[in-house]
Amino acid sequence: xxxxxxxxxxxxxxxxxxxxxxxxxxxxxxxxxxxxxxxxxxxxxxxxxxxxxxxxxxxxxxxxxxxxxxxxxxxxxxxxxxxxxxxxxxxxxxxxxxxxxxxxxxxxxxxxxxxxxxxxxxxxxxxxxxxxxxxxxxxxxxxxxxxxxxxxxxxxxxxxxxxxxxxxxxxxxxxxxxxxxxxxxxxxxxxxxxxxxxxxxxxxxxxxxxxxxxxxxxxxxxxxxxxxxxxxxxxxxxxxxxxxxxxxxxxxxxxxxxxxxxxxxxxxxxxxxxxxxxxxxxxxxxxxxxxx
Amino acid sequence: xxxxxxxxxxxxxxxxxxxxxxxxxxxxxxxxxxxxxxxxxxxxxxxxxxxxxxxxxxxxxxxxxxxxxxxxxxxxxxxxxxxxxxxxxxxxxxxxxxxxxxxxxxxxxxxxxxxxxxxxxxxxxxxxxxxxxxxxxxxxxxxxxxxxxxxxxxxxxxxxxxxxxxxxxxxxxxxxxxxxxxxxxxxxxxxxxxxxxxxxxxxx
Numbered sequence: 001x002x003x004x005x006x007x008x009x010x011x012x013x014x015x016x017x018x019x020x021x022x023x024x025x026x027x028x029x030x031x032x033x034x035x036x037x038x039x040x041x042x043x044x045x046x047x048x049x050x051x052x053x054x055x056x057x058x059x060x061x062x063x064x065x066x067x068x069x070x071x072x073x074x075x076x077x078x079x080x081x082x083x084x085x086x087x088x089x090x091x092x093x094x095x096x097x098x099x100x101x102x103x104x105x106x107x108x109x110x111x112x113x114x115x116x117x118x119x120x121x122x123x124x125x126x127x128x129x130x131x132x133x134x135x136x137x138x139x140x141x142x143x144x145x146x147x148x149x150x151x152x153x154x155x156x157x158x159x160x161x162x163x164x165x166x167x168x169x170x171x172x173x174x175x176x177x178x179x180x181x182x183x184x185x186x187x188x189x190x191x192x193x194x195x196x197x198x199x200x201x202x203x204x205x206x207x208x209x210x211x212x213x214x215x216x217x218x219x220x221x222x223x224x225x226x227x228x229x230x231x232x233x234x235x236x237x238x239x240x241x242x243x244x245x246x247x248x249x250x251x252x253x254x255x256x257x258x259x260x261x262x263x264x265x266x267x268x269x270x271x272x273x274x275x276x277x278x279x280x281x282x283x284x285x286x287x288x289x290x291x292x
Numbered sequence: 293x294x295x296x297x298x299x300x301x302x303x304x305x306x307x308x309x310x311x312x313x314x315x316x317x318x319x320x321x322x323x324x325x326x327x328x329x330x331x332x333x334x335x336x337x338x339x340x341x342x343x344x345x346x347x348x349x350x351x352x353x354x355x356x357x358x359x360x361x362x363x364x365x366x367x368x369x370x371x372x373x374x375x376x377x378x379x380x381x382x383x384x385x386x387x388x389x390x391x392x393x394x395x396x397x398x399x400x401x402x403x404x405x406x407x408x409x410x411x412x413x414x415x416x417x418x419x420x421x422x423x424x425x426x427x428x429x430x431x432x433x434x435x436x437x438x439x440x441x442x443x444x445x446x447x448x449x450x451x452x453x454x455x456x457x458x459x460x461x462x463x464x465x466x467x468x469x470x471x472x473x474x475x476x477x478x479x480x481x482x483x484x485x486x487x488x489x490x491x492x493x494x495x496x
Contacts, residue, residue, distance in 0.1 A: 028318050029413065030318060030462055033456075034317055034318075034459075035317060036457075037450070037453040037457040040423050040449075040450045040454075041450055043450070044450040047437055047446070051443065054438070073451075077454065081317060084316045084317050089316075
């Protein structure tokens with residue numbers, strides 16, 4: 001299994017038109033700068049904190065700055081360094097956050113072409129999430145401030161097979177940006193099999209954002225997810241099957257029964273461990289494309 | 293489907309250690325051929341400009357307070373027009389030298405913005421040196437780091453280093469360039485042929 005992870009990155013390397021390289025002096029230098037910057041940022045956080053005691057009431061601004069430095073610079077970098085050492089790179093049924101922490105559990109699988117998945121999800125009343133760009137980021141800020149609905153709001157990047165999700169779908173609840181159903185999709189590498197030997201074309205992680213809060217591990221502002229991830233999984237499967245009569249489902253029972261843990265934001269997750277494999281290969285692509 | 297599948301690769305089942313090698317932190321990132329400029333690179337270039345601005349402010353402050361500095365810090369009494377002229381000459385030399393350094397820094401910021409890896413490594417090296425020097429200064433107690441002294445430049449150095457050492461900035465600076473690839477293909481570079489072979493064999 002360990003080699004699978006390494007193999008996946010090698011495939012990425014060749015796809016990018018580059019042969020895999022051995023550790024050279026410049027890459028070692030990059031590694032050094034990466035770690036040194038992490039250590040230096042701890043010092044910076046400490047300096048900002050000590051400054052906050054020097055300026056009376058104005059020190060509150062420094063305290064906020066301290067939190068920003070800690071949550072968005074120091075802790076992500078430290079997590080990245082430590083997680084690179086102690087979180088395995090091969091598939092363990094969990095996506096990883098951009099800091100390398102364990103993220104949402106993989107609790108769904110799909111068979112079918114990308115167009116079929118899009119068609120099935122759209123027919124089931126799901127909205128594709130925008131990619132994270134400057135424009136969509138600005139729209140999040142304005143929609144949060146004006147309390148306006150933004151039902152194509154982007155989802156945070158999670159990684160599987162060293163890759164960010166290919167796309168994500170979501171359903172906003174009551175026009176409230178803090179609460180939404182969402183599911184991320186990753187295409188599995190061509191030769192890759194699930195533990196147990198089943199071949200699926202897509203893996204997906206569906207969770208329900210119940211509110212906005214602080215991440216346990218990085219102290220960043222983030223969505224908190226509902227602990228009962230099976231409810232969300234079953235909701236996704238039910239909507240897809242309900243709207244697409246030709247879609248079928250096969251459940252791999254007790255696929256991840258033992259995974260009762262936390263996601264990347266430190267939220268508890270509970271699951272019965274079943275992995276539904278939804279077959280959307282027969283969903284007509286063209287007919288759905290024409291529909292609004 | 294798996295056993296009969298000729299596409300299936302044979303995966304080694306050797307035992308592996310219970311921890312990942314820290315060397316993964318140094319493994320080269322493999323960027324896509326076309327990659328939009330990541331926020332980390334843009335922010336890093338902007339921060340280097342911030343350092344230049346801090347440098348200009350420092351030079352202006354130095355120029356305004358030069359006579360005081362000469363008298364109190366260097367303890368030189370200026371007597372007569374000759375010594376005053378000499379003092380002004382020294383100030384001019386210092387400001388010109390500083391200006392040249394800042395202009396080079398600004399140029400490096402531009403190169404970083406355009407994705408030069410050499411500029412990125414150069415700036416990170418100087419930031420590292422400057423951080424280490426500041427740290428030694430503060431540990432030996434020769435200067436206390438406060439907002440009124442070296443805090444701003446130190447903070448900028450650390451932020452520059454954080455931004456430019458991030459994986460996105462690294463990937464952007466090391467992304468394969470179309471122009472250099474074409475040029476080397478024309479020159480018949482064997483390393484390039486090696487590099488391109490996987491792409492043709494790999495239909496993705």
